[in-house]
Amino acid sequence: MMLITSPVDLWRNLCAGAGLELRLKGGRPGRDADIEESLRLALKVPDTAASLEEWLALDAAAPLPIVSIEQLLIEVLKSQGGFAQMMQDILDVLITAQAQQSSHPLSVEFKFDDVTDPIKATLEQFRQAVDRMQRVLEKRPKLPNNNLMWLIWRELHDLAPKGPADWPEKFPPAVTVPKTGHGGLDVQLARLTRLVSDFIQLWKRYGATRKEVMAAAHTMTNDVPDAQILRGQLSAASDYWGYKVLWAAQDISRQILARQLDPEMVLEKLAKVLSGIEWIEVWIEHTTQELLDALMLPVWKRRHELYSVWVGTRLLRVAERFAPNMRFHPVDGVLSFEFGGSRLATFNWNGTQFDIWAELRSALVGRSSKRKKGIQPDFRVLQPNLSNSTNEQTTYVLECKHYLSASTSNFTQAAMDYARSCPNAVVHVVNHGPADESSLRDVLPAELQPRARFIGSATPLQETAAQALSRAIQDALFPGQTLPASDSSTPDPVAGKTAPTIVPGCVGYALLEWDESLDDMDLALKVIGSDGRATQSIDFRNEGALHAPPFACFVEDIRRGPGIERIDISAWHFSRYELVATNFSKSGRMVPQALHCNIVTEMGLTQLHCPAGLAETCHEWRIAELHVSSGMVTIVPCH
Incomplete structure (x- = not known):
């Protein structure tokens, strides 16, 4: 590099x-x-x-x-946020397909055009590619947390224990520390100045004075990314951390110049305590290499072709939401989006069967400037009937384009060819870039205009925000239908009460509650991989995030009873989770009357009490597993 x-x-x-x-x-x-x-x-x-x-x-x-x-x-x-969202949307549909064939692992194949090197991967391999890309895109330079900040100060204080009697109220200017003449040591002292400067920039984003910054820390809500870490970083402003660090660095420099400190000893101490910081030049080098590695993946190299797959998954997702009986059709464990034609899924609606196909070829009706013998739209929905031709069975056609701007001739010719050849079908031509629907539709013959629509700016990020493509598919396949709104206030089947409201933007939460007989209880939400082992844990050590994987966030660490700990979940990102409660302080006894857990999802409230049979020496309660299929959560108590 x-x-x-x-x-x-x-x-x-x-x-x-x-x-x-x-x-x-x-x-x-x-x-x-x-x-x-x-x-x-x-x-x-x-x-x-x-x-x-x-x-x-x-x-x-x-x-x-x-x-x-x-x-x-x-x-x-x-x-690259749109690409990451596209990959996640595709993965979510594949997870649903996997849930329908639990007997063996699912593989997926994306075969674009007539090629000999299709993208083929197991679901787990595809998930790893998605996670890898998301981890890279989430990387940002991070300042040290509160613990490391004060560890740095303690090390400096040991070297420069004498400080001024009063600390100034204003944020200190990030002055340069005098050079000692020892190269390695001067690098570390200069880094301290830059570190303080970075913190001053952070504090000034939240207030002009220490008091204002402290107030911002106190009023910060948990929906702010990394809220707990940020609170600690802001609170350090009121304790004069920046001024103390700068004063100590300058005093260390003075002592070195006066030969009152051993420079080698100081360098060793500073290098050790500052080694936990990823400095910006190191962050740039590491992140650039990780990004390049991700951009070399086949899925990124062929992301324009994958766009059509993503559009197809929007069709599958809409059908799944309105027809829960939809079944995927992998062949020998492989769900194939194949150029030569593949039946992806089947669903029933109003007593009638419908099939969703990718790249199914059929006869061209009439003359075309773009097609010679046949039509082969990216996706179509058929109402199977042996007495009718494929074109006559087709009720919906979905064609995908990845143009920077809509081509009038290409777009309108595709719409005319598909609408003319499939007389019973609604035709949608979808573009990643913009498309002027009214002007494009005006080019079509009058008799075809009611059945054709052009949808522009159909990007993964736009779809997440507005759902325009999904609503268009819904209107074509399920006209006049709407999904029932979820009720966030559900009767409690245990106590006849009303379950607390789910946080806006979330799909559920888990709440662990204990009485004064217990002290430091810890709640954890573990992601369980295909091998049955936990791949990650959201808890007081790893708070997670609601806006990015794992789409779950630990709220607050409570260390004395009575107490409540909570984990919010904004998306069911994985197919299997486990909730675990741990008696960290090992005080008191985990018994039913002292400890229970409320699990709230869009399906309602489930309350589980700690089982009576736990041994006194046991400090862990495996509460329940959460199994996710087609967006539906099944809660399986572990005891």
Whole structure:
């Protein structure tokens, strides 16, 4: 990997390492031009700039550059959020398909056009690719948490115990520490100055004074990402952490120059305590390499083809929601999105069977400037009837395009060919980029216009926000139908009470409650892999997040009874979970009258009491397993 000393170096490195195709011969946009365009918008690059690379080079040469290496890398990571969402949406549907054939693992095959190298993976391999990409895209430079901050201060205080009698109320200027003449030590002292400067920037985002920053920490809600860590970092402002660190660093420098401290000993201590920090240059190097590794994956290289698969999963998801009896049709354990035609699923609606097909070929009716003999839309829904032709059985056609802007001839010709050939079908032509539906529809013959629709800007992120594509599919397949709204206030089957309301944006939560006979109880939500082992745990050590995998968040660590600990869940991201309660303090006895757990989902409230049979020496209660299938949660008590 080339040395990265400027944003333009980073961009060139990414372009070369990932093999980005930004332009074709003649200057036309290449397959990856959308990445450059999104970065130009994010960085506010003037339209007059010929390319992002040219503008970054000019900016780097300016006396006061606008863009830093860190900022560009973060914007590149953000630009791949749509791809990550697309992969997650596909994975969610595959997990549902796996749940229907629990006897053996599911594999999936994406065969684009007539190729000899289709993408084929087990569900677990596909999940790992999704997790890998999401982990990379979530990477951000992180300041030390409260524990490490004060560990750094204690080490500095041991070296420079004398401090001023009074600490100033204003945030300290990040002054340069005088150099000692010892290269390695000066690097560590300079890092302390930069660390304090970074914290001052953080504090000033929340207030102009220490009092205002402290108030922001106290009023911060748990829906803020990494809220507990951030509270500790903000609270340190009121304890003069930044000023204390800077004063100690300067005093250490003075003592070294006065030969009152051994520089080798000081260097060893500082290097050790600061080793837990991922400095920005290290973060850039590691993140760039991890991003390049992710961009070399086959699923990313062929993400434009995968877009059509994602559109198909929106069709499958809508059908599954309205027809819970929908069945997937893997062949020998492989669910295939195949160019040559594959039946993906079957569902029943109003007593009639419907089949969902990918790439099913049938005869072309009439003449076409684009097609010679047949039509082969990306997806179609058939109402099977042996007395009718494939075209006559077709009730819905879904064609996908991945254009930067809609091509009038390509889009309208596809709609005409499909609508004319399939006289009973609603036809949707979907584009990743924009599409002017009214102008495109006006080009169609009048008799075909009522059955054709053009849907532009159908991206994974837009779909998450607005559900426009899903609603269009719903109107075509299930006209006049709406999904029943979930009731967040459900009767408690145990006590005849009303279950607490689910946090907005969440699908459920688990709440562990204990009385004063117990002290430090800990609740954990564990993700269980296909081998039956826990792959990760959301608890007081790893709080998780609601806005990113694992889409579950530990709320607050309570260390004395009576107490309540809670884990919120914003999406059922995995197919199997386990809830566990641990008596961390090993005080009191876990008995039914002292300890219970409420599990609240969109299906209602389940209350489980600690079993009476736990031995006095046992400090763990395996509460329940949560099995997820088609978005539905089944709670299986462990005792």
